[in-house]
Amino acid sequence: MSEKIKYLSGFGNEFASEALDGALPEGQNSPQVCPYGLYAEQISGTAFTAPRGFNQRTWVYRIRPSVSHTPYSQATRPAALAAEMVSTPNQLRWSPFKLPEAGESVTFVQGLKTVCGYGDPSMRAGIATLIYTANANMSTQRHSFYNADGDMLIVPQQGALLIRTEMGLLRVAPTEIVVIPRGIKFSVDLPDGPSRGYICETFDRHWELPDLGPIGANGLANPRDFLHPVAAYQDIDTGAPFTIFTKYQSNFFSLQQAHSPFDVVAWHGNYTPYKYDLKLFNAVNTVTFDHMDPSIFTVLTVKTGNPGVALADFVIFPPRWMVAENTFRPPWFHRNCMSEFMGLISGGYDAKAEGFSPGGASLHSAFSAHGPDVSTFEKASAEDLKPIKLRPDGLAFMFETSLMMSVSKWALEECGDTLQKEYYSVWQGMPKKFNPNKK
Numbered sequence: 470m471s472e473k474i475k476y477l478s479g480f481g482n483e484f485a486s487e488a489l490d491g492a493l494p495e496g497q498n499s500p501q502v503c504p505y506g507l508y509a510e511q512i513s514g515t516a517f518t519a520p521r522g523f524n525q526r527t528w529v530y531r532i533r534p535s536v537s538h539t540p541y542s543q544a545t546r547p548a549a550l551a552a553e554m555v556s557t558p559n560q561l562r563w564s565p566f567k568l569p570e571a572g573e574s575v576t577f578v579q580g581l582k583t584v585c586g587y588g589d590p591s592m593r594a595g596i597a598t599l600i601y602t603a604n605a606n607m608s609t610q611r612h613s614f615y616n617a618d619g620d621m622l623i624v625p626q627q628g629a630l631l632i633r634t635e636m637g638l639l640r641v642a643p644t645e646i647v648v649i650p651r652g653i654k655f656s657v658d659l660p661d662g663p664s665r666g667y668i669c670e671t672f673d674r675h676w677e678l679p680d681l682g683p684i685g686a687n688g689l690a691n692p693r694d695f696l697h698p699v700a701a702y703q704d705i706d707t708g709a710p711f712t713i714f715t716k717y718q719s720n721f722f723s724l725q726q727a728h729s730p731f732d733v734v735a736w737h738g739n740y741t742p743y744k745y746d747l748k749l750f751n752a753v754n755t756v757t758f759d760h761m762d763p764s765i766f767t768v769l770t771v772k773t774g775n776p777g778v779a780l781a782d783f784v785i786f787p788p789r790w791m792v793a794e795n796t797f798r799p800p801w802f803h804r805n806c807m808s809e810f811m812g813l814i815s816g817g818y819d820a821k822a823e824g825f826s827p828g829g830a831s832l833h834s835a836f837s838a839h840g841p842d843v844s845t846f847e848k849a850s851a852e853d854l855k856p857i858k859l860r861p862d863g864l865a866f867m868f869e870t871s872l873m874m875s876v877s878k879w880a881l882e883e884c885g886d887t888l889q890k891e892y893y894s895v896w897q898g899m900p901k902k903f904n905p906n907k908k
């Protein structure tokens with residue numbers, strides 16, 4: 470795969486793409502006979518009757534209709550995916566999640582592990598935070614996957630992902646993210662070898678750009694920087710069968726078919742995977758004083774019906790200038806009704822002097838206190854407040870949810886010493902500074 474992959478840019482657009490000239494029917498979706506003998510198929514990502522501004526569907530024109538397959542059968546679910554969950558309000562932190570051992574072969578789907586979450590995809594309510602660690606290509610095994618339960622916002626931390634989807638190809642490297650909406654089939658290869666990353670799975674609605682309010686018409690993640698695939702099809706119906714895995718009601722099923730599921734020659738619509746490079750995020754923040762709420766760094770959001778309350782916010786902490794005067798610049802001590810899962814793509818993070826490493830994670834659940842560790846507090850209370858460029862190599866992110874998440878048994882017990890049992894100690898020994906005689 471050496472040639473450059475092409476993309477269509479925009480957010481929420483009606484796109485149209487054809488890999489063969491004239492493969493898209495003109496002026497209608499389902500003609501009596503489609504060009505080139507293709508089958509027309511609609512993929513609906515919202516209810517047929519969703520209001521226009523929310524309605525998402527794509528028409529695909531494919532070599533065979535998706536329904537030409539043998540029955541689904543129960544498949545083995547990856548052991549740490551959607552398994553047993555435990556309730557705990559403890560502040561938790563994990564060292565970098567371990568990559569597969571050299572002798573193991575683990576694909577992206579086989580390497581999915583639930584860290585925390587809450588809800589039920591059957592009720593279309595909830596969220597899950599997953600980690601993937603993988604070292605094997607899905608395409609060589611003719612494996613693909615679709616998630617009937619939720620959209621997946623994938624944050625690669627180590628290694629690029631070459632993702633073949635029904636709508637075409639995407640290459641997604643660390644600093645980029647990709648959203649695969651529910652129901653869309655995809656297969657992941659690992660051109661850089663062993664790979665790791667984070668996933669926010671949302672069981673309701675879809676990701677949107679946040680409103681900008683007084684910021685105005687531009688800023689944060691700009692719509693034109695979101696990239697969608699162009700049609701690219703495989704016409705393969707010989708050799709080994711193709712296996713499609715699906716997660717459906719948190720269970721795993723698989724089906725087999727004799728032809729490639731990536732046989733879409735043309736498509737049009739607004740229900741497609743897309744990627745975005747976080748380096749293009751146009752950060753906005755204070756130019757006077759005080760540390761702003763992290764919502765100022767929201768890249769994408771999944772709303773609830775409750776105004777301003779997100780099922781999930783995807784927030785980043787990018788390299789940026791810090792200029793606030795007379796201000797404690799790192800994140801303050803706080804307790805939040807929302808739950809905060811954080812990951813680190815590269816570099817470091819301004820609230821923690823050490824222990825929060827790229828490929829690791831932390832969870833600060835509803836109302837569990839957290840904030841700067843002792844050494845960060847001491848340093849930031851004494852530092853000279855000249856303008857500084859904060860961590861040119863640092864890229865942290867947060868999945869913030871209004872739900873109270875449980876934590877998987879795997880993340881609490883089975884991932885071994887990855888869980889930092891002494892995390893609480895970073896806040897022990899905060900010196901008493903109070904002196905009623907000195908203001």
Ligand SMILES: O=C(O)Cc1cc(O)ccc1O
Pocket residue numbers: 760761762763799800801803805809820833839840867
């Ligand atoms: O807890 C964290 O580190 C995330 C966070 C960052 C910030 O700048 C303000 C609040 C907040 O929860």
Ligand SMILES: [Fe+2]
Pocket residue numbers: 803805809833839
């Ligand atoms: Fe926080």
